[in-house]
Amino acid sequence: MSIKEYRTASEVRGGLILVRDTPGVAFGDRVRISDGRGGTRDGQVIRASNEEVMILVFEGTDDLDLEAVWVRFLDEPVEIALSPEILGRELNGLGEPRDGRPPILSHIRRAVGGAAINPAARSYPREFIQTGISTIDGLNSLVRGQKLPIFSGSGLPHNRLAAQIVRQAKLKDEDSSFSIVFAAMGVSYADAKFFRDEFASSGVLRNVVMFVNLADDPPVERLTLPRTALTVAEYLAYDLDRHVLVVMTDMTYYAEALREVATAKGDVPARKGYPGYLYSDLAEIYERCGRIHERHGSITMMPVVSMPSDDITHPIPDLTGYITEGQIVLSRELHNQGIYPPVHISPSLSRLMKDGIGKDDTREDHPKVAAQLYALYARALETRNLASIIGADELSERDRRYLKFADDFDQRFVGQGEAEDRSIEATLNLAWELISAFPRDSLTRLSETELAKYYQGND
């Protein structure tokens, strides 16, 4: 089919253009729009009929003149060119250079929309990744092929934590590091710069592909950015056999862009104005991570989700939590006490931890130590609550022990330096040190053998 060009734009609103009388245009195809003043924009067909086509304009529709607009249907899906040269580059949501260097040229081009992985082709993620952070490694372990988001709030150090994980993440007893795909959506200039400097100073820049859409860039581009980034991640993982860690920040801005466009399209809103398909849409992104049978590479994902007003039940963190395999939740309370990283372990969870830890992966006592720490901390938080009402002096000796444990745990186990890379052994040994403050008989989650081997208390 020849490439068609039309001057029949009939309506412009909120990132969308409607074009009349355009027979045979394919749903999902790429569109180039000339603004009549020498500028071009990119778009995608999101509703098609012979009478009228609706186009999503990635650069937004500000400043367009209906009379002057030319629309060209390129007769191809939205694609990105892929080659190993892509490592070390900084691109926008459409895969175009942002670093002033020439565009990527390659005969390998893939549609960014992706396809669903056949569940029968997946293999179950079970290789423990050591991040060097005790609250993650010890209590919410990450494994290769997992998607584990960081739930955060404005002003919390999620970026520093993400950067530390990028720096430190490695397989136990292995040096091979990850290739990083970094996708920034709607972040501030300062945050983007922080990551760029961070990658440069830790010397991983050659191994990073950055996709950047800043807070003042067009929001519609955020809809395609994570898809483009993941297409690159899939190429690195399954064509080039690399282990890829995808860091996406901030999914909240992505979802807000989706809402903006959905509203313009007139979609029926479900919760808080977000469209009913927000879940499916987020799943299309998150589910692209994983492991595939007989493929060497893998995709592990750490999206950052900032919870509006620290509300974990807000649709974005809520739906994310239903798709991802757990979550790391940051706490403002811990942050205000100066504890870094302020990981609140109670609502944090890793669903894939069970098969990545234990005798052959980390250490045989790991599963039960984690369970015991959680149980003690839950009781300790209750006690702390009680103490704030009746005063610590009123507590029994048993309860005062829990109170002290809560403080020790926050300061020593949760808290660690930004440059501190704790091995899993160090994390588990520290856990035993804290656990041993309790009498042996009260540690019902641990087995007799484990207690005999590691318990350091004197009774």
Next chain:
Amino acid sequence: MPMSERNNQGFVRIINGPIVTIDLPGIRSGEQVKIGELGLVGEVISLNGREATVQTYESTDGVRPGEPAEGLGWPLSVELGPGLLGGIFDGIQRPLEKIALQSGDYIRRGLALPGLDRERQWAFEPNPELEPGKPIGPGSVLGSVQETETILHKILVPPGLEGELTELAPAGDYEIEATIGHLRDRQGHSHRLKLFHRWPVRKPRPYRRRDDGISPLITGQRVIDSFFPQLKGGKGAVPGPFGAGKTVVQQQIARWSNADIVIYVGCGERGNELVDVLESFPQLEDPYTGRKLMEKTLLVANTSNMPVVAREASIYVGLTMAEYYRDMGYDVVMLADSTSRWAEALREVSGRLGQMPVEEGYPAYLSSRLAAVYERAGRVETYDAGPGSVTLIGAVSPPGGDFSEPVTSHTKDIIETFWALSKELADARHYPSIDWVTSFSAHVHAAAEWWHKEVDRRWEARRTQSLALLARDAELSRIVNLVGPEALSDAQRWQLEGAALIKEGVLQQSALDEVDTFCSPQKQFALLDLALSIYDKGMTLIELGVPVSHLQDLPQLAKARRCKSMYNSDQVASITALTRETEDAFEAIRLEYAKQHSDD
């Protein structure tokens, strides 16, 4: 109008995501349609003059207006015959393992693969009671094939056919397409009978009559079996916020329940969790038969990134296969994880059609559709294979963990067993996080009959006593949180201790603990009885004046908490021995105390 005389060729008019409008006069509502050059399959959901609205099961990227659309003449149907067990199918019953062989790691569009293997030979054994000339009807058993080591697959006359058997094939190896018999109906038409037949998924399969459930579905999970039991043929829901452990509860039921057949529908959930089932079930042993679990299991998978319309279909596809095995006289349990994703698929389609939303964007027909789905569960008398049942257990994923949202609240009105998962319990890593205050079961009395006959006559009394103690615990904990534990009497503190013993020693049960992941009804009762015996004996001592601190640190208490992981289901005698041992210890304390007091 017979299909052949009807025009079944039309063209595509409008593409709006998965919703495609076609121009094809004469097509029927519910009919399957093949769209475009790729041959994407969809289903007519509404008609308007010449035009029909079609929901497609695959992504419509690249489809153009003007491309052909073809009516296929039948509604969405599944193939029912030997070869289903052990398989994994997508939301419209395409075999995912075969798709992987044909299209690689990603699912290519427009693949039309039948659900059942055409090549495989099955050893057919005709029903010895049948011979030509005998009357047969819907559900009549023509014979059987051994589908897996433990499951005998009965070959049934499809519902809707009735008449006289004119021919029945001898024992031998047949492919599923082979004719194994002929039936002549009242009009004198002859029908070929095969090892399989098709059935439209949105139409419940018929049966002779509906029966009440009588025996509990044993899941090996204490909080379920001993506290909120489910009957075979019942319907239940597991609602819970993310991270509360819905999937683990569902998987535990799939692993350990005493159903003959397990159908696991992963509806809009995580790919990696389905793989967990796929990889672990072929290794795991069925505790009842000693065979591999996969031999009685089949999976329907529509992960969250697979097309949303097929997600809506997946629940019906699963249910129809469940009813088919029920019609052979089996007890089937179907797990749907999650019905919320199914409801959201309804919402998405209804939104694209511009239908008026009622609550949170859901269409007005949400509650009636939900009710119709759950009503397909039940225990029935089949036509020719005795009693059979379908137990349906749906996970519900309420947004923000809010149980008042439409899907949870409508579900709650329909189901009989409600296992409410609690975020607070999950955060404290109390698993399964089934909340004993908000959960309920309408089956306690029916289950009690079974427990009293099979396990122990005190079951219902012990159950009631523990729930009362747990309720008392909740009350007292509120007081403690206000004024501290010192305000409580010794008896009240012992009540807290007793409740803690039930929580830790009975209710908590780790799916990862090799010894305790499955717990037989006998072991369940022994543990419950152990905890309550300690509580009862202790209370007698406290009433005599023994201080509570004297009892709190007894080593038997710690032992009772650990007991569940120390003895497996074959070592119930060790648990009852521990019960006697603690009773003796308490008796010794009583004697010592009485002696001290008589000395005074």
